[in-house]
Amino acid sequence: MKTSLFSAFLLSFILLNACTSKNQSDQLLLTGLHVIDIETGDIAENHSILIEGNTIMDIFEDGSKNTEGARSLSMQGKFAIPGLWDMHIHLRGGQELIGSNKEMLPLYIANGVTTVRDAGGDLTSSIFEWRSEIKTDSLTGPYIYTSGPKIDGPDPTWEGSIEVQSSEHITQALDSLQSMGVDYIKIYESTLSGEAYLEIIRQAEERGLTVTGHMPMSIFIDDAITAGLDGIEHLYYVLKGTSDREGEITSKVYNGQLGFWGAVAELKDSYNEDTARVFYQTLADENVYVVPTLHIDDVLSFLHEEDHSGDEYLQYIPDDIRQTYQRRVRSAQRRDAEAIQFEKELNDLFKKVTRDMQQAGVKLLAGSDAGAYNSYVYPGISLHRELEAFVKSGMTPLQALLASSYNGAHFFGDYGRVGSIDAGKKADLVILNANPLSDIRNTTNIHAVVSNGELLTSESLNELPQTQD
Numbered sequence: 001m002k003t004s005l006f007s008a009f010l011l012s013f014i015l016l017n018a019c020t021s022k023n024q025s026d027q028l029l030l031t032g033l034h035v036i037d038i039e040t041g042d043i044a045e046n047h048s049i050l051i052e053g054n055t056i057m058d059i060f061e062d063g064s065k066n067t068e069g070a071r072s073l074s075m076q077g078k079f080a081i082p083g084l085w086d087m088h089i090h091l092r093g094g095q096e097l098i099g100s101n102k103e104m105l106p107l108y109i110a111n112g113v114t115t116v117r118d119a120g121g122d123l124t125s126s127i128f129e130w131r132s133e134i135k136t137d138s139l140t141g142p143y144i145y146t147s148g149p150k151i152d153g154p155d156p157t158w159e160g161s162i163e164v165q166s167s168e169h170i171t172q173a174l175d176s177l178q179s180m181g182v183d184y185i186k187i188y189e190s191t192l193s194g195e196a197y198l199e200i201i202r203q204a205e206e207r208g209l210t211v212t213g214h215m216p217m218s219i220f221i222d223d224a225i226t227a228g229l230d231g232i233e234h235l236y237y238v239l240k241g242t243s244d245r246e247g248e249i250t251s252k253v254y255n256g257q258l259g260f261w262g263a264v265a266e267l268k269d270s271y272n273e274d275t276a277r278v279f280y281q282t283l284a285d286e287n288v289y290v291v292p293t294l295h296i297d298d299v300l301s302f303l304h305e306e307d308h309s310g311d312e313y314l315q316y317i318p319d320d321i322r323q324t325y326q327r328r329v330r331s332a333q334r335r336d337a338e339a340i341q342f343e344k345e346l347n348d349l350f351k352k353v354t355r356d357m358q359q360a361g362v363k364l365l366a367g368s369d370a371g372a373y374n375s376y377v378y379p380g381i382s383l384h385r386e387l388e389a390f391v392k393s394g395m396t397p398l399q400a401l402l403a404s405s406y407n408g409a410h411f412f413g414d415y416g417r418v419g420s421i422d423a424g425k426k427a428d429l430v431i432l433n434a435n436p437l438s439d440i441r442n443t444t445n446i447h448a449v450v451s452n453g454e455l456l457t458s459e460s461l462n463e464l465p466q467t468q469d
Contacts, residue, residue: 027052028455029067032076033431035059038406038420041398041437049080051427054453058423073455078447079435081401082420083114083428085408086383088233088291088367090374091144092121093324094159097372100318102130104379105141107316111380112430112443114451115143115408115418117367119233120150120186122160128181137454143428145412148182150213151200153191161188170200174207183412184230187213194219194254201227210412212289217263218254220246225282231289231365231411235350236264238290241279242353244272268346276353280360289363289411292354294347294389296369296377301343303332303375313378325375355394365411366390366403384444397440427453 028051035044050058050067058065086108091101101123108116118127127146133139151173152161162173177185185204187197194216204211205228212231215224221240232238240246249266252258258266283290299306308314314322335343358364368382383404390400405428409419418426429450434442448457 027057027067027070028453029070029072030075030080030431030450030455031062031072032074033078033080034435035080035421036437038082038398038401043079043435043437049421049429051450051453054427056421056423056425056427059421075431075447079432079442080421081430081432081436081443082405082418083430083449083451084112084383084443085115085117085366085405085419086113086142086368086370086380086386087117087365087404087408087411088119088293088369089116089379090121090369090371091118091123091127091146092158092160093321093372094122097320097324098123098126100321101372102126102139102141103318104316104321105130105134105139107378107380108142109140109380109449109451109456111384112446112449113142113380113383114428114430114449115145115405117183117408118144118146119367119369120147120158120161120188121371122149122158124148124160124180124182135452137452140451143452145183147184147186147212148177148180150186150188151177151192152188153193153196155191156188157190158188164196164200165193166196167199167203170196170203174200174203174209178207178209184210184212186233187211187215189214189216192216198223198227201229204228212291215240216253217258217260218250220250221279222282225286225288229288231291233291233367234293235290235353236260236267238279238353238357239264239267239271239349241282242272242276243267243270244275245270264346265342268342268349271349276356277360280357280362283357284361284363287363289365289407290357291365291367292350292390293367293369293386294350294354294393295382295385296374297343297347297350298389299376300328300332300374301340301347303329304335304340308376311376311378313381314376317378321372324372327373328375351389351393354390358390358395358399363407363410364390364403365407366400381444384441387440387443391440397437400440401436401443431457 031048033047035047046062048062131144134141150161154163164170164173187200197216201211210230215237249263253263366386368386370377370379370382387400405419409415427450431448433445433447436442
């Protein structure tokens with residue numbers, strides 16, 4: 001696996017983009033590819049992909065069609081998958097971190113992540129500026145879906161959140177978010193009441209808005225689903241549906257007898273296979289998407305003992321972003337043996353829950369949670385680590401890949417335009433040197449990336465030192 005791949009790409013963007021730009025021809029023909037059908041896992045061997053502008057015009061067996069005039073490049077024996085999607089990142093940190101957030105955007109493309117979903121922050125106006133620049137190829141970065149600011153209660157944890165208490169506040173918040181042109185609604189729960197949470201979902205549902213987020217432990221998860229919740233971020237809240245004591249635990253939280261982590265501990269200890277099985281079927285039947293974020297849980301759980309100072313990717317993270325990592329590091333260093341054991345058991349349960357949800361037909365989304373304050377969860381490469389965590393939990397490589405571009409596009413109702421390699425869809429591709437269906441780690445063995453129709457590649461990549469995990 002090319003552990004230094006993304007840094008090589010960053011250099012090649014500057015040095016070779018002129019050589020691979022579309023001004024040589026209006027059409028680009030990539031030949032010799034093994035094209036993976038992301039839905040079925042079928043592989044069309046020795047096929048060509050014809051790209052014009054930012055659109056896939058045709059896919060056909062090598063040499064079977066006249067492509068005179070197209071600029072042809074051989075990709076003999078390489079594997080083509082759709083551009084990867086990271087369905088949970090954060091672009092945040094206030095005015096002081098605008099430049100650093102922008103600086104890290106190319107790291108996604110370098111790792112084959114052509115689309116991301118910003119899950120709430122305080123840089124919304126900048127995100128829309130970057131999105132315009134990326135669309136016109138004046139900035140290298142992924143397409144960004146964004147929720148804009150999170151909705152939370154009074155005095156929220158995260159700066160930039162919209163504070164609500166009453167139904168009128170919620171109406172005003174949704175009016176504001178719609179006027180910004182956000183792609184979906186993200187709810188946070190640091191100080192939000194259960195009543196306000198359900199009202200947000202109800203009003204968003206009435207407006208036809210996609211709504212997802214965290215969840216107050218003071219409500220029943222079935223009530224949120226009935227109200228119209230479209231997605232659940234992280235697995236803490238999924239545990240509510242797997243517990244045979246949800247009613248008792250919810251009541252304790254509502255009455256102030258339990259806090260968040262106390263509730264999570266009791267939910268973990270009251271996990272019940274039969275209860276979970278019924279709940280997973282509800283999630284599948286109601287088309288509720290779940291974002292497990294397994295990789296960040298593993299990273300944060302071992303901050304007390306892991307030394308990340310030698311991480312290769314750390315050198316590409318701006319100093320001011322690195323400084324935000326220290327908050328979680330200091331917290332981890334205060335853990336006692338009991339807390340460490342609790343996190344290990346919780347993470348093991350999360351992996352089991354992920355596998356069981358997949359087997360039950362729940363739609364999963366691959367999200368890294370990369371962003372300022374989330375220590376050592378690096379943009380781009382962490383999406384690959386999430387896919388690896390999915391496979392380690394018991395999923396197949398194809399199922400892990402489905403949780404990226406395919407499910408991501410369906411989540412936004414945009415599968416007719418993006419999410420797979422099909423004629424008429426946006427030309428976002430990753431060209432791999434080896435088959436990811438035989439080993440998910442091959443998603444990091446990147447030969448080239450096509451982003452918004454632009455091919456980013458370099459023969460010099462083949463000369464770089466390579467190491468295996």
